[in-house]
Amino acid sequence: MLKLENISKQYHSKVVLENINLEIESGEIVSLLGQSGSGKTTLLNIILGLTKMDNGRILFNDQDLTNVKMKDRGFNIVFQDYALFPHLTAYENIIYGLKNKRGSVSEAELQEYIDFLELKPHLQKKIGELSGGQKQRVALARTLVMKPKILLLDEPLSALDGVIKESIKERIKSIAKEFQLTTIIVTHDPEEALTLSDKILIIDQGNISQFGTPQEIIHHPKNEFVKEFILKQLQIKRQNIFQLFGEQYA
Amino acid sequence: MLNVRPEMKVIYTSILIVFLLFLLLPMGTLLLRSFETAEGYSLTNYYNVLSNSELLTAFVNSIKISGLTAIITTILAFMIAYALNCTNIYRPLKSVIKMGILIPMLLPTITYGFAIMYSFGNQGLITQLLGKPLFDIYGFNGLLMGYVIYTLPAAFLLINNSFMYIDKKFIIVSKLMMDGSMRSFLNTIIRPMLGALGGAFVLSFILSFTDYGIPASIGGTYSVVATQLYQVMLGSIPNFNHGAVIAVLMLVPALFGVVLLNYLERFNFHYDKFSQIEMVENKIRDIILGFISIIVLMGMLSIFLVMFIAPFLTSFPYDLTVTMQHFINVFTSNDLTAVYKNSLIVAFFTTVVGIILAYSSAILNTRTGLKGRVAFDVVSMITNTLPGMVLGLSYLLLFNGSSLKGTFTIIIVCNIVHYFTTPYLMAKNSLSKMNPSWETTGGLLGDSWFKTVYRVIIPNSASTVIEMFSYYFINSMVTISGIIFLVSAQTSLVSSKIKELQHFAKFNEIFVLSLLIFFTNLIVKLICDYLQKKQSVKNF
Numbered sequence: 001m002l003k004l005e006n007i008s009k010q011y012h013s014k015v016v017l018e019n020i021n022l023e024i025e026s027g028e029i030v031s032l033l034g035q036s037g038s039g040k041t042t043l044l045n046i047i048l049g050l051t052k053m054d055n056g057r058i059l060f061n062d063q064d065l066t067n068v069k070m071k072d073r074g075f076n077i078v079f080q081d082y083a084l085f086p087h088l089t090a091y092e093n094i095i096y097g098l099k100n101k102r103g104s105v106s107e108a109e110l111q112e113y114i115d116f117l118e119l120k121p122h123l124q125k126k127i128g129e130l131s132g133g134q135k136q137r138v139a140l141a142r143t144l145v146m147k148p149k150i151l152l153l154d155e156p157l158s159a160l161d162g163v164i165k166e167s168i169k170e171r172i173k174s175i176a177k178e179f180q181l182t183t184i185i186v187t188h189d190p191e192e193a194l195t196l197s198d199k200i201l202i203i204d205q206g207n208i209s210q211f212g213t214p215q216e217i218i219h220h221p222k223n224e225f226v227k228e229f230i231l232k233q234l235q236i237k238r239q240n241i242f243q244l245f246g247e248q249y250a
Numbered sequence: 251m252l253n254v255r256p257e258m259k260v261i262y263t264s265i266l267i268v269f270l271l272f273l274l275l276p277m278g279t280l281l282l283r284s285f286e287t288a289e290g291y292s293l294t295n296y297y298n299v300l301s302n303s304e305l306l307t308a309f310v311n312s313i314k315i316s317g318l319t320a321i322i323t324t325i326l327a328f329m330i331a332y333a334l335n336c337t338n339i340y341r342p343l344k345s346v347i348k349m350g351i352l353i354p355m356l357l358p359t360i361t362y363g364f365a366i367m368y369s370f371g372n373q374g375l376i377t378q379l380l381g382k383p384l385f386d387i388y389g390f391n392g393l394l395m396g397y398v399i400y401t402l403p404a405a406f407l408l409i410n411n412s413f414m415y416i417d418k419k420f421i422i423v424s425k426l427m428m429d430g431s432m433r434s435f436l437n438t439i440i441r442p443m444l445g446a447l448g449g450a451f452v453l454s455f456i457l458s459f460t461d462y463g464i465p466a467s468i469g470g471t472y473s474v475v476a477t478q479l480y481q482v483m484l485g486s487i488p489n490f491n492h493g494a495v496i497a498v499l500m501l502v503p504a505l506f507g508v509v510l511l512n513y514l515e516r517f518n519f520h521y522d523k524f525s526q527i528e529m530v531e532n533k534i535r536d537i538i539l540g541f542i543s544i545i546v547l548m549g550m551l552s553i554f555l556v557m558f559i560a561p562f563l564t565s566f567p568y569d570l571t572v573t574m575q576h577f578i579n580v581f582t583s584n585d586l587t588a589v590y591k592n593s594l595i596v597a598f599f600t601t602v603v604g605i606i607l608a609y610s611s612a613i614l615n616t617r618t619g620l621k622g623r624v625a626f627d628v629v630s631m632i633t634n635t636l637p638g639m640v641l642g643l644s645y646l647l648l649f650n651g652s653s654l655k656g657t658f659t660i661i662i663v664c665n666i667v668h669y670f671t672t673p674y675l676m677a678k679n680s681l682s683k684m685n686p687s688w689e690t691t692g693g694l695l696g697d698s699w700f701k702t703v704y705r706v707i708i709p710n711s712a713s714t715v716i717e718m719f720s721y722y723f724i725n726s727m728v729t730i731s732g733i734i735f736l737v738s739a740q741t742s743l744v745s746s747k748i749k750e751l752q753h754f755a756k757f758n759e760i761f762v763l764s765l766l767i768f769f770t771n772l773i774v775k776l777i778c779d780y781l782q783k784k785q786s787v788k789n790f
Contacts, residue, residue, distance in 0.1 A: 050528055052531070070530065081419075083417060085420065086519055
């Protein structure tokens with residue numbers, strides 16, 4: 001279980017995060033949802049250990065990680081643009097970290113990850129030859145073989161188009177399930193957050209606006225911001241789709 | 251791409267004629283003269299030059315010292331760029347380092363030599379402070395020091411620029427993948443920087459190999475190619491044909507360097523995109539790198555310090571009473587004020603005409619469908635390769651008998667061609683990023699092509715034009731290699747006057763003139779930076 005207590009952060013007297021309290025159960029997928037500048041990426045970087053917080057504590061399975069360095073926390077991240085090494089092949093990227101952690105993953109396990117992400121046909125390709133979805137899967141594989149205790153994903157779908165988006169979404173869900181992996185996702189897209197995660201943390205101007213399951217958020221929006229920012233967008237989308245297909249498909 | 255219009259063809263042809271007359275023809279003449287002997291054309295000159303042990307020593311010396319300079323400069327420039335880009339050093343300190351490192355660019359290289367003499371010579375400022383001379387400065391040591399100071403800003407700019415385009419997220423990824431510091435450093439910094447580091451090495455090598463100012467002032471008995479070339483051309487027994495051979499031989503490493511640079515280009519990483527990210531905290535790294543940067547900067551600036559002190563004293567270091575006499579002397583001497591005026595005139599016309607030429611070339615190259623527009627890329631590659639001394643010498647050979655000899659025009663043209671590459675690439679870079687349909691849009695709204703260029707294209711690249719201005723102006727104020735063969739008694743410039751004053755040991759006047767160049771350039775640079783900043787604020 002990951003527990004955040006009273007986390008605050010300021011950048012040059014501008015408050016970015018204020019008193020964030022949060023508990024995430026093991027194996028849960030949680031989305032951090034907010035507009036740009038809301039503080040969601042900062043929160044992700046604080047959990048990762050990249051950004052220092054001003055106040056508060058981070059606990060993982062009752063162990064205090066507040067002053068533990070990024071490298072020693074055992075969490076890992078896939079960045080929005082994947083940050084794959086362009087001079088290495090897909091395979092070399094995947095096993096990049098294994099060279100530092102010999103024996104942590106057996107050959108069979110490695111193959112399992114590769115098969116699971118359907119990367120076999122692409123292993124010898126250079127990064128430049130891969131499509132967006134393939135890059136995303138290589139980046140996931142590279143991170144997963146490090147066996148992170150928590151998987152962090154920064155806008156994992158924003159660079160992908162339509163159909164690929166849906167398939168990666170399913171993939172992320174099955175990863176969390178298959179490996180019982182706590183997954184935290186940053187996104188600005190309500191539809192993405194609500195269809196992908198077990199729980200959603202809506203952040204507005206550095207404060208928690210609402211934290212709950214998709215159902216809770218849809219049926220019991222806590223405030224005007226959630227109604228305006230989250231629900232309205234989804235209602236418009238629903239409207240458009242109804243108009244396309246006709247009401248009977250509702 | 252826009253349809254070709256007659257007015258484009260006219261501009262295209264005019265520019266090509268300029269380069270034909272002032273680049274290809276002089277180069278051809280140079281090559282021809284290098285083969286010319288009393289008995290017709292042969293390799294005799296080459297044979298003579300290469301069997302002359304004195305010249306051969308100069309070549310070996312030049313290669314040795316330029317190579318060593320390049321190694322030292324690349325390492326220093328890299329460390330400073332690393333400190334600026336990959337640490338959490340206090341921001342204002344970073345800005346100071348970044349600006350300070352560029353200061354030598356505002357001075358002619360010939361001044362460096364005198365500053366080193368007055369700092370590290372037997373009676374020098376730093377020698378006095380330390381109590382004893384550190385090393386013999388005339389010859390190898392002084393040259394090395396001068397070359398490093400000269401090449402450091404250029405190498406730094408190149409490396410620093412590449413650093414900005416490196417995705418620092420990889421440093422985080424590498425940390426999370428449990429890399430040790432060495433593997434992390436090699437994979438996320440050195441590997442993506444390989445091209446730039448090689449580039450900085452080659453650039454530093456070529457710059458020191460072809461510079462004339464530093465060996466002219468502090469070379470002592472250590473002979474290098476540049477001083478040999480000057481000797482052969484303007485010494486007691488001039489031999490133009492041998493001079494041409496040396497110039498051609500000087501061109502060889504430069505040619506080789508440019509080929510190497512293009513090859514190294516392949517090693518550059520092209521990240522899809524990159525975003526800003528926080529640097530991992532590491533106090534020890536920050537302190538060490540901050541310390542190194544400050545030491546390098548202070549070391550460099552301390553050498554120039556004497557330049558700001560000596561001219562205010564009666565006779566440094568013997569009579570230390572403060573006086574304005576040297577300044578009064580310079581400003582009341584018609585000779586010296588005329589020289590300063592000459593420099594301003596040359597810099598002004600070089601800049602204005604140079605910008606028009608480079609900007610027009612870039613527009614035709616990037617925003618029209620003209621056949622043969624690649625010609626400008628070829629020209630810019632040639633001018634990039636040409637050392638100033640070689641270009642100046644080829645002008646001397648070609649225009650010696652013509653009415654252009656001894657005029658400002660020939661100096662201005664030489665500067666424009668010599669420094670063409672960078673402003674051209676600046677303009678090209680900015681013009682190619684603009685929306686390609688603006689001319690069509692302008693046309694549909696009733697503009698002529700000229701009108702769209704004037705109303706849309708130029709205003710949207712104002713910031714680049716200002717940058718071009720600053721580059722052309724400052725370089726034509728400080729160049730000596732390019733113009734040393736072209737100045738006459740009437741068209742003498744500050745940098746060449748300094749060389750003359752050296753013969754009469756008038757070092758105070760040398761420093762006063764250097765300060766004049768320095769402050770003129772500083773003012774131009776500050777104004778340009780300010781205007782550029784204002785532009786970018788306006789646009790975003």
